[in-house]
Amino acid sequence: MRPDPASSTRDQVLFHLKTRGPQTGAALAERLALTTEGVRQHLAQLEAEDLVAFEEQRGAVGRPARTWRLTPAGDKRFPEGYAELAVDLIQSVREAFGSEGLDRWVSARTNAQESQYATQMPPRHAPLAKRVSALARIRTREGYMAEWQRKPDGSLLLIENHCPICAAAQVCQGICGAELDLFQRLLGDGVRVERTEHILEGARRCVYRIESLVS
Numbered sequence: 001m002r003p004d005p006a007s008s009t010r011d012q013v014l015f016h017l018k019t020r021g022p023q024t025g026a027a028l029a030e031r032l033a034l035t036t037e038g039v040r041q042h043l044a045q046l047e048a049e050d051l052v053a054f055e056e057q058r059g060a061v062g063r064p065a066r067t068w069r070l071t072p073a074g075d076k077r078f079p080e081g082y083a084e085l086a087v088d089l090i091q092s093v094r095e096a097f098g099s100e101g102l103d104r105w106v107s108a109r110t111n112a113q114e115s116q117y118a119t120q121m122p123p124r125h126a127p128l129a130k131r132v133s134a135l136a137r138i139r140t141r142e143g144y145m146a147e148w149q150r151k152p153d154g155s156l157l158l159i160e161n162h163c164p165i166c167a168a169a170q171v172c173q174g175i176c177g178a179e180l181d182l183f184q185r186l187l188g189d190g191v192r193v194e195r196t197e198h199i200l201e202g203a204r205r206c207v208y209r210i211e212s213l214v215s
Helices: 009-020 025-032 036-048 083-118 128-141 166-171 174-187
Strands: 052-057 065-070 146-150 156-160 191-197 206-212
Touching: 009 025, 009 036, 009 052, 009 065, 025 036, 025 065, 036 052, 083 166, 083 174, 128 146, 128 156, 128 174, 128 206, 166 174, 174 191, 174 206
Parallel strands: none
Antiparallel strands: 052 065, 146 156, 156 206, 191 206
8 A cells, every 4th residue: 555646644644654663643744744633633533443553752841742653453454465375375385295395385486586576677787776776666566665775884775664475474484584585696696685674573664784795
């Protein structure tokens, strides 16, 4: 779910909490170019539907500020692709062929992804930022709500704000390891890719730090 001019303000509130994490009503109002009172009304409606919740953050002075976040029900508004079917498939492969057979399936899936992604990526000699940007676009098309950032130290971050295969990854964590390996293979030997935030470990997003090893 990505907001566009025709989408509702409620959807935009959910989208910004998904992609930017917990925020105050005032911060949301600024992002959405709305009044704080208007955003508060939308948040109250979303809270009544159990899609958002808040925590009181007490500052040095004044009233505590409410920091809003998505609830599990709110997070489920962002779809997982055929989650139940994927889980059933993984369990069937494991039962029929054992753990080694499942590993072969994951490997075959990753090889197919690499071949598909490679046709959409710039050549290896292109600037690293250009290649990471292309990878973010590919992943966004697949539902990962991906973006990239450049850090002051020169490293890059690939950020995936959503995981459309989270249910499958929970029953087959080899998928996550294979995707890290996929990014490494696509970006090349002269690049280091490490996962610094992981949804399956309780983070709200997956983040990969990427740096060139070539001076």
